[in-house]
Amino acid sequence: MDNLIQTLAISAIPILFAITLHEAAHGYVARHFGDPTAWQLGRISLNPLRHIDPVGTILVPAMILLFSGGGLMFGWAKPVPVNFGRLRRPKQDMLWVAAAGPAANLFMALFWALLLKIVVGMPDLDYSLALAEMARVGISVNGVLMILNLLPLPPLDGGRIMVSLLPIKAAMKFAQLERYGMIILLALLFTHVLDMLLRPPLVLYMALIKTLFGF
Numbered sequence: 001m002d003n004l005i006q007t008l009a010i011s012a013i014p015i016l017f018a019i020t021l022h023e024a025a026h027g028y029v030a031r032h033f034g035d036p037t038a039w040q041l042g043r044i045s046l047n048p049l050r051h052i053d054p055v056g057t058i059l060v061p062a063m064i065l066l067f068s069g070g071g072l073m074f075g076w077a078k079p080v081p082v083n084f085g086r087l088r089r090p091k092q093d094m095l096w097v098a099a100a101g102p103a104a105n106l107f108m109a110l111f112w113a114l115l116l117k118i119v120v121g122m123p124d125l126d127y128s129l130a131l132a133e134m135a136r137v138g139i140s141v142n143g144v145l146m147i148l149n150l151l152p153l154p155p156l157d158g159g160r161i162m163v164s165l166l167p168i169k170a171a172m173k174f175a176q177l178e179r180y181g182m183i184i185l186l187a188l189l190f191t192h193v194l195d196m197l198l199r200p201p202l203v204l205y206m207a208l209i210k211t212l213f214g215f
Helices: 002-032 053-068 089-118 128-149 157-165 167-176 178-190 193-213
Strands: none
Touching: 002 089, 002 128, 089 128, 089 157, 089 193, 128 193, 157 167, 178 193
């Protein structure tokens, strides 16, 4: 029981910020390209409380993290509302709005990696071990969310990027997958196909992080 509480306590902060700042980034970039919807609703915020979905941000990630032994993380925040029709160039700007979430996860991963590098080089203190483990969770969680969201499946960010890049007729047909996207994603998750898809890019991601920071 103590180990369970410790795992949740160490993982809570990096998971919470990985999910919620991902969503805030979408709103910020949408505002930059002409859609103030998220800003008008108060959703462009670094306050995680504005983005928390009790089920997707807390319950589901905690259960999956525990039952997978820490090897898998999946969850979601309240989607930031984006009205693509209000973007200055809807089809082209959709790419940047969609890419903002994974980009936020990449920057957070680099932050946690830098923190881990600093903590490892510090003298041992009472909180050093917990902080190092929190940083490791941050690196892992942000890598998973970045790569997961780049899968070319609507409504994931990778799916929206594909819609932006495809010719208009192909984009319209591809976008129709969005109504089935979550069902497909859950099927991939529970049949472990998702794990097989994510594992190779995750291995490469971790190798790059280790090389860049000299771990």
